[in-house]
Amino acid sequence: xxxxxxxxxxxxxxxxxxxxxxxxxxxxxxxxxxxxxxxxxxxxxxxxxxxxxxxxxxxxxxxxxxxxxxxxxxxxxxxxxxxxxxxxxxxxxxxxxxxxxxxxxxxxxxxxxxxxxxxxxxxxxxxxxxxxxxxxxxxxxxxxxxxxxxxxxxxxxxxxxxxxxxxxxxxxxxxxxxxxxxxxxxxxxxxxxxx
Numbered sequence: 001x002x003x004x005x006x007x008x009x010x011x012x013x014x015x016x017x018x019x020x021x022x023x024x025x026x027x028x029x030x031x032x033x034x035x036x037x038x039x040x041x042x043x044x045x046x047x048x049x050x051x052x053x054x055x056x057x058x059x060x061x062x063x064x065x066x067x068x069x070x071x072x073x074x075x076x077x078x079x080x081x082x083x084x085x086x087x088x089x090x091x092x093x094x095x096x097x098x099x100x101x102x103x104x105x106x107x108x109x110x111x112x113x114x115x116x117x118x119x120x121x122x123x124x125x126x127x128x129x130x131x132x133x134x135x136x137x138x139x140x141x142x143x144x145x146x147x148x149x150x151x152x153x154x155x156x157x158x159x160x161x162x163x164x165x166x167x168x169x170x171x172x173x174x175x176x177x178x179x180x181x182x183x184x185x186x187x188x189x190x191x192x193x194x195x
Contacts, residue, residue: 012055019062027070030059041086052089060100070107072164077112114178118154129192148182
């Protein structure tokens with residue numbers, strides 16, 4: 001297993017380093033992304049383009065050069081209808097995956113994650129609500145709270161990624177990854193308050 005971690009100062013935009021670190025790999029799990037938030041992407045679109053689009057291109061080109069068999073890419077459900085530079089960068093990266101699959105035969109899997117929560121989450125609604133409830137602070141709810149989302153735990157995401165590592169599924173444009181169960185914001189608050 002080879003780790004290439006942005007938090008360790010490594011940069012997916014550095015093609016030569018990505019290519020060197022990928023030598024001898026059969027499968028690449030590409031989770032690197034600029035993802036400080038959709039609002040941040042509006043304020044800093046260049047960072048999202050360079051990291052999420054050019055960085056993904058570097059991963060794909062390096063994979064071809066190193067004869068990697070499979071690239072598994074973390075994307076977002078928001079790529080379906082882009083409204084921010086973050087969304088668009090992920091949608092564009094998905095297109096590069098599809099093109100590299102068609103041109104070079106590398107197996108590419110774009111996994112569109114829905115609302116992921118769990119250990120390490122810093123800005124999501126689940127972690128925000130947990131923190132504010134523990135601190136006995138008021139919660140800010142937009143609308144009436146009846147809007148629903150498909151929340152999926154990070155451990156489930158890890159297990160699904162492992163399934164794609166261990167199995168050769170037919171390649172298609174993208175895979176929607178969620179639980180299939182909708183939870184309203186109001187119900188989410190009740191669940192967290194009981195814990």
